[in-house]
Amino acid sequence: xxxxxxxxxxxxxxxxxxxxxxxxxxxxxxxxxxxxxxxxxxxxxxxxxxxxxxxxxxxxxxxxxxxxxxxxxxxxxxxxxxxxxxxxxxxxxxxxxxxxxxxxxxxxxxxxxxxxxxxxxxxxxxxxxxxxxxxxxxxxxxxxxxxxxxxxxxxxxxxxxxxxxxxxxxxxxxxxxxxxxxxxxxxxxxxxxxxxxxxxxxxxxxxxxxxxxxxxxxxxxxxxxxxxxxxxxxxxxxxxxxxxxxxxxxxxxxxxxxxxxxxxxxxxxxxxxxxxxxxxxxxxxxxxxx
Numbered sequence: 001x002x003x004x005x006x007x008x009x010x011x012x013x014x015x016x017x018x019x020x021x022x023x024x025x026x027x028x029x030x031x032x033x034x035x036x037x038x039x040x041x042x043x044x045x046x047x048x049x050x051x052x053x054x055x056x057x058x059x060x061x062x063x064x065x066x067x068x069x070x071x072x073x074x075x076x077x078x079x080x081x082x083x084x085x086x087x088x089x090x091x092x093x094x095x096x097x098x099x100x101x102x103x104x105x106x107x108x109x110x111x112x113x114x115x116x117x118x119x120x121x122x123x124x125x126x127x128x129x130x131x132x133x134x135x136x137x138x139x140x141x142x143x144x145x146x147x148x149x150x151x152x153x154x155x156x157x158x159x160x161x162x163x164x165x166x167x168x169x170x171x172x173x174x175x176x177x178x179x180x181x182x183x184x185x186x187x188x189x190x191x192x193x194x195x196x197x198x199x200x201x202x203x204x205x206x207x208x209x210x211x212x213x214x215x216x217x218x219x220x221x222x223x224x225x226x227x228x229x230x231x232x233x234x235x236x237x238x239x240x241x242x243x244x245x246x247x248x249x250x251x252x253x254x255x256x257x258x259x260x261x262x263x264x265x266x267x268x269x270x271x272x273x274x275x276x277x278x279x280x281x282x283x284x285x286x287x288x289x290x
Contacts, residue, residue: 020052025059030099032058039104042096060102062094064160067110069117071166078129085165088117088148091158098156106155113152117162120147130169137164 024047025031031043034056043057050057071085090113092102106112124143125133133140144162152159 017052018049021049021055023048023050023057025057028061028063029059030062030094030096032060032099032103034058039100042099058103060092060099062092062099064089064091065110066090067114067117068165069114069121072118072121074122074125076125076130076133077127080130080169082125082130082133083166083168084121084125086117086121086144087163087165088113088144089160089162090148090152091160093156093158101154101156106152109152109155109157112155113148113157116148116151117144120144125167130167133167137167140164 023031023043025043025045027045029045031048033040033043033048033050035051035054040055043059048057066087066089069086069088071083073081074084076082092098092109102109121140121144124140128136128140141162141164145159148159148162
Protein backbone atom coordinates (compact mmCIF):
# COMPACT_ATOMS: atom_id res chain seq x y z
CA UNK A 1 0.00 0.00 0.00
CA UNK A 2 2.78 2.35 0.89
CA UNK A 3 4.13 1.83 -2.63
CA UNK A 4 0.92 3.28 -4.05
CA UNK A 5 1.10 6.31 -1.78
CA UNK A 6 4.71 6.85 -2.71
CA UNK A 7 3.79 6.71 -6.39
CA UNK A 8 1.00 9.24 -5.88
CA UNK A 9 3.39 11.51 -4.03
CA UNK A 10 5.96 11.33 -6.79
CA UNK A 11 3.36 12.10 -9.44
CA UNK A 12 1.98 15.04 -7.44
CA UNK A 13 5.46 16.38 -6.82
CA UNK A 14 6.28 16.11 -10.51
CA UNK A 15 3.09 17.98 -11.42
CA UNK A 16 3.86 20.73 -8.90
CA UNK A 17 7.42 21.06 -10.15
CA UNK A 18 6.25 21.15 -13.74
CA UNK A 19 3.64 23.78 -13.07
CA UNK A 20 6.05 25.82 -10.99
CA UNK A 21 8.56 25.87 -13.82
CA UNK A 22 6.18 27.19 -16.50
CA UNK A 23 7.03 30.68 -17.81
CA UNK A 24 5.05 32.47 -20.50
CA UNK A 25 6.94 35.20 -22.35
CA UNK A 26 4.72 37.83 -23.98
CA UNK A 27 5.44 39.20 -27.49
CA UNK A 28 6.49 42.50 -25.88
CA UNK A 29 9.24 40.81 -23.84
CA UNK A 30 12.25 38.57 -24.15
CA UNK A 31 13.70 36.35 -21.40
CA UNK A 32 17.10 35.49 -20.00
CA UNK A 33 17.36 32.15 -18.16
CA UNK A 34 20.01 31.87 -15.45
CA UNK A 35 20.96 28.63 -13.71
CA UNK A 36 22.52 29.00 -10.31
CA UNK A 37 23.49 32.59 -11.11
CA UNK A 38 25.00 31.83 -14.51
CA UNK A 39 23.48 32.74 -17.86
CA UNK A 40 21.98 29.61 -19.39
CA UNK A 41 19.91 30.46 -22.47
CA UNK A 42 17.70 33.00 -24.24
CA UNK A 43 13.93 32.65 -23.83
CA UNK A 44 11.90 33.76 -26.85
CA UNK A 45 8.21 34.70 -26.72
CA UNK A 46 5.70 31.98 -25.92
CA UNK A 47 5.91 28.92 -23.64
CA UNK A 48 9.11 28.32 -21.71
CA UNK A 49 9.97 25.97 -18.84
CA UNK A 50 12.68 26.33 -16.21
CA UNK A 51 13.76 24.18 -13.28
CA UNK A 52 12.23 25.68 -10.13
CA UNK A 53 14.69 26.80 -7.45
CA UNK A 54 17.53 26.15 -9.87
CA UNK A 55 16.77 28.35 -12.82
CA UNK A 56 15.62 32.00 -12.84
CA UNK A 57 14.09 33.90 -15.76
CA UNK A 58 14.53 37.64 -16.21
CA UNK A 59 11.98 39.15 -18.60
CA UNK A 60 12.98 42.32 -20.44
CA UNK A 61 10.54 44.75 -22.10
CA UNK A 62 11.57 45.42 -25.72
CA UNK A 63 8.84 47.97 -26.58
CA UNK A 64 9.49 51.71 -26.87
CA UNK A 65 9.62 53.39 -23.47
CA UNK A 66 9.87 56.96 -22.22
CA UNK A 67 11.71 58.44 -19.25
CA UNK A 68 11.48 62.02 -18.03
CA UNK A 69 14.82 63.69 -17.45
CA UNK A 70 13.15 65.69 -14.64
CA UNK A 71 13.28 69.53 -14.48
CA UNK A 72 16.61 71.06 -13.49
CA UNK A 73 18.13 74.54 -13.25
CA UNK A 74 20.88 75.12 -15.82
CA UNK A 75 23.07 78.23 -16.06
CA UNK A 76 23.22 79.41 -19.66
CA UNK A 77 26.19 81.09 -21.32
CA UNK A 78 24.73 84.54 -20.53
CA UNK A 79 24.55 83.67 -16.80
CA UNK A 80 20.80 83.11 -16.59
CA UNK A 81 19.16 80.24 -14.74
CA UNK A 82 16.92 78.33 -17.10
CA UNK A 83 14.56 75.60 -15.98
CA UNK A 84 15.01 72.74 -18.46
CA UNK A 85 13.08 69.50 -18.82
CA UNK A 86 13.31 66.80 -21.48
CA UNK A 87 11.98 63.37 -22.39
CA UNK A 88 13.93 60.45 -23.81
CA UNK A 89 12.30 57.70 -25.87
CA UNK A 90 14.22 54.44 -26.14
CA UNK A 91 13.86 50.68 -26.54
CA UNK A 92 15.90 47.55 -25.84
CA UNK A 93 16.83 45.78 -29.05
CA UNK A 94 15.18 42.37 -29.30
CA UNK A 95 18.16 40.25 -30.27
CA UNK A 96 19.78 38.02 -27.62
CA UNK A 97 23.03 39.98 -27.33
CA UNK A 98 21.27 43.30 -26.81
CA UNK A 99 18.91 41.88 -24.21
CA UNK A 100 21.89 40.41 -22.35
CA UNK A 101 23.75 43.75 -22.50
CA UNK A 102 20.77 45.61 -21.06
CA UNK A 103 20.98 43.42 -17.97
CA UNK A 104 24.66 42.63 -17.61
CA UNK A 105 26.39 45.80 -18.89
CA UNK A 106 24.39 48.43 -17.00
CA UNK A 107 22.66 48.58 -13.64
CA UNK A 108 19.06 49.87 -14.04
CA UNK A 109 19.29 51.34 -17.53
CA UNK A 110 16.25 53.62 -17.06
CA UNK A 111 17.86 55.46 -14.16
CA UNK A 112 21.15 55.62 -16.01
CA UNK A 113 19.52 57.14 -19.10
CA UNK A 114 17.88 59.84 -16.93
CA UNK A 115 21.19 60.79 -15.29
CA UNK A 116 23.03 60.75 -18.60
CA UNK A 117 20.36 62.94 -20.23
CA UNK A 118 20.52 65.49 -17.40
CA UNK A 119 24.30 65.71 -17.57
CA UNK A 120 24.27 66.03 -21.37
CA UNK A 121 21.67 68.82 -21.24
CA UNK A 122 23.80 70.79 -18.80
CA UNK A 123 26.80 70.46 -21.10
CA UNK A 124 24.87 71.51 -24.22
CA UNK A 125 22.76 74.38 -22.86
CA UNK A 126 25.66 75.70 -20.78
CA UNK A 127 27.36 76.76 -24.03
CA UNK A 128 24.28 78.60 -25.37
CA UNK A 129 22.56 81.84 -24.47
CA UNK A 130 18.97 81.69 -23.31
CA UNK A 131 17.71 83.19 -26.57
CA UNK A 132 19.65 80.76 -28.75
CA UNK A 133 18.61 77.82 -26.56
CA UNK A 134 14.95 78.67 -27.15
CA UNK A 135 15.42 79.20 -30.88
CA UNK A 136 17.62 76.12 -31.46
CA UNK A 137 15.55 73.36 -29.86
CA UNK A 138 16.03 71.06 -32.84
CA UNK A 139 19.79 71.48 -32.58
CA UNK A 140 19.71 70.65 -28.85
CA UNK A 141 17.50 67.60 -29.46
CA UNK A 142 19.88 66.39 -32.15
CA UNK A 143 22.96 66.82 -29.96
CA UNK A 144 21.25 65.07 -27.03
CA UNK A 145 20.16 62.17 -29.26
CA UNK A 146 23.66 61.76 -30.69
CA UNK A 147 25.31 61.74 -27.27
CA UNK A 148 22.84 59.29 -25.72
CA UNK A 149 23.08 56.94 -28.69
CA UNK A 150 26.85 56.89 -28.46
CA UNK A 151 27.00 56.42 -24.69
CA UNK A 152 24.37 53.66 -24.58
CA UNK A 153 25.78 51.68 -27.48
CA UNK A 154 27.05 48.93 -25.16
CA UNK A 155 23.77 48.76 -23.24
CA UNK A 156 21.80 47.10 -26.04
CA UNK A 157 19.70 50.27 -26.37
CA UNK A 158 18.25 52.14 -29.32
CA UNK A 159 17.57 55.81 -28.49
CA UNK A 160 14.54 56.57 -30.65
CA UNK A 161 14.21 60.35 -30.09
CA UNK A 162 14.56 63.11 -27.52
CA UNK A 163 12.20 66.00 -26.88
CA UNK A 164 12.79 69.21 -24.93
CA UNK A 165 9.64 69.82 -22.91
CA UNK A 166 10.51 73.31 -21.68
CA UNK A 167 13.25 75.89 -21.39
CA UNK A 168 11.85 78.47 -18.99
CA UNK A 169 13.83 81.60 -18.04
CA UNK A 170 13.65 83.20 -14.56
CA UNK A 171 10.39 85.01 -13.78
CA UNK A 172 11.82 88.54 -14.04
CA UNK A 173 13.54 87.73 -17.33
CA UNK A 174 10.31 86.22 -18.67
CA UNK A 175 8.41 89.41 -17.77
CA UNK A 176 11.02 91.52 -19.56
CA UNK A 177 10.86 89.28 -22.62
CA UNK A 178 7.06 89.56 -22.63
CA UNK A 179 7.31 93.36 -22.56
CA UNK A 180 9.78 93.30 -25.45
CA UNK A 181 7.51 91.03 -27.48
CA UNK A 182 4.53 93.27 -26.70
CA UNK A 183 6.46 96.36 -27.78
CA UNK A 184 7.51 94.65 -31.02
CA UNK A 185 3.90 93.65 -31.74
CA UNK A 186 2.69 97.21 -31.08
CA UNK A 187 5.41 98.56 -33.35
CA UNK A 188 4.38 96.20 -36.15
CA UNK A 189 0.72 97.14 -35.66
CA UNK A 190 1.59 100.87 -35.80
CA UNK A 191 3.60 100.37 -38.99
CA UNK A 192 0.73 98.43 -40.56
CA UNK A 193 -1.74 101.19 -39.60
CA UNK A 194 0.55 103.89 -41.01
CA UNK A 195 0.95 101.91 -44.22
CA UNK A 196 -2.83 101.51 -44.50
CA UNK A 197 -3.37 105.28 -43.99
CA UNK A 198 -0.70 106.03 -46.58
CA UNK A 199 -2.33 103.68 -49.06
CA UNK A 200 -5.72 105.30 -48.43
CA UNK A 201 -4.28 108.80 -48.92
CA UNK A 202 -2.56 107.66 -52.10
CA UNK A 203 -5.86 106.26 -53.36
CA UNK A 204 -7.67 109.55 -52.63
CA UNK A 205 -4.87 111.46 -54.38
CA UNK A 206 -5.12 109.28 -57.47
CA UNK A 207 -8.91 109.68 -57.48
CA UNK A 208 -8.60 113.50 -57.35
CA UNK A 209 -6.05 113.41 -60.15
CA UNK A 210 -8.39 111.29 -62.27
CA UNK A 211 -11.24 113.69 -61.51
CA UNK A 212 -9.13 116.74 -62.49
CA UNK A 213 -8.04 114.98 -65.68
CA UNK A 214 -11.70 114.32 -66.49
CA UNK A 215 -12.64 117.99 -65.97
CA UNK A 216 -9.67 119.06 -68.07
CA UNK A 217 -10.64 116.67 -70.85
CA UNK A 218 -14.26 117.90 -70.74
CA UNK A 219 -13.12 121.49 -71.06
CA UNK A 220 -10.82 120.61 -73.92
CA UNK A 221 -13.67 118.85 -75.72
CA UNK A 222 -15.98 121.82 -75.11
CA UNK A 223 -13.37 124.23 -76.44
CA UNK A 224 -12.83 122.03 -79.46
CA UNK A 225 -16.60 122.01 -80.03
CA UNK A 226 -16.80 125.78 -79.85
CA UNK A 227 -13.81 126.07 -82.16
CA UNK A 228 -15.47 123.69 -84.63
CA UNK A 229 -18.71 125.72 -84.49
CA UNK A 230 -16.82 128.94 -85.20
CA UNK A 231 -15.02 127.26 -88.04
CA UNK A 232 -18.33 126.13 -89.57
CA UNK A 233 -19.79 129.62 -89.26
CA UNK A 234 -16.74 131.09 -90.91
CA UNK A 235 -16.97 128.54 -93.72
CA UNK A 236 -20.66 129.37 -94.21
CA UNK A 237 -19.92 133.09 -94.25
CA UNK A 238 -17.16 132.60 -96.77
CA UNK A 239 -19.40 130.43 -98.91
CA UNK A 240 -22.57 132.53 -98.96
CA UNK A 241 -21.28 136.03 -98.29
CA UNK A 242 -18.01 136.19 -100.15
CA UNK A 243 -17.22 139.92 -100.67
CA UNK A 244 -20.24 140.97 -98.58
CA UNK A 245 -18.71 141.08 -95.15
CA UNK A 246 -19.78 144.67 -94.59
CA UNK A 247 -23.29 143.84 -95.72
CA UNK A 248 -23.40 140.90 -93.31
CA UNK A 249 -22.35 143.21 -90.49
CA UNK A 250 -25.10 145.65 -91.41
CA UNK A 251 -27.69 142.86 -91.39
CA UNK A 252 -26.56 141.77 -87.96
CA UNK A 253 -26.85 145.34 -86.70
CA UNK A 254 -30.29 145.69 -88.28
CA UNK A 255 -31.46 142.40 -86.73
CA UNK A 256 -30.35 143.55 -83.31
CA UNK A 257 -32.03 146.94 -83.73
CA UNK A 258 -35.32 145.44 -84.87
CA UNK A 259 -35.30 143.03 -81.96
CA UNK A 260 -35.14 146.07 -79.67
CA UNK A 261 -37.93 147.96 -81.60
CA UNK A 262 -35.53 150.71 -82.61
CA UNK A 263 -36.34 152.97 -85.55
CA UNK A 264 -33.70 153.28 -88.26
CA UNK A 265 -33.78 155.47 -91.35
CA UNK A 266 -32.35 153.67 -94.35
CA UNK A 267 -31.55 155.48 -97.63
CA UNK A 268 -33.79 154.28 -100.37
CA UNK A 269 -31.07 153.32 -102.74
CA UNK A 270 -28.86 151.49 -100.32
CA UNK A 271 -27.86 147.87 -100.66
CA UNK A 272 -29.41 147.01 -97.36
CA UNK A 273 -32.86 147.88 -98.70
CA UNK A 274 -32.34 145.55 -101.60
CA UNK A 275 -31.25 142.76 -99.33
CA UNK A 276 -34.24 143.22 -97.04
CA UNK A 277 -36.53 143.28 -100.00
CA UNK A 278 -35.11 140.13 -101.39
CA UNK A 279 -35.43 138.44 -98.04
CA UNK A 280 -39.07 139.57 -97.81
CA UNK A 281 -39.85 138.82 -101.48
CA UNK A 282 -40.52 142.55 -102.36
CA UNK A 283 -38.71 144.45 -105.05
CA UNK A 284 -37.70 148.08 -104.29
CA UNK A 285 -39.69 150.84 -105.96
CA UNK A 286 -37.98 152.77 -108.70
CA UNK A 287 -37.13 156.33 -107.82
CA UNK A 288 -39.66 158.81 -109.38
CA UNK A 289 -38.39 160.80 -112.31
CA UNK A 290 -38.17 164.42 -111.64
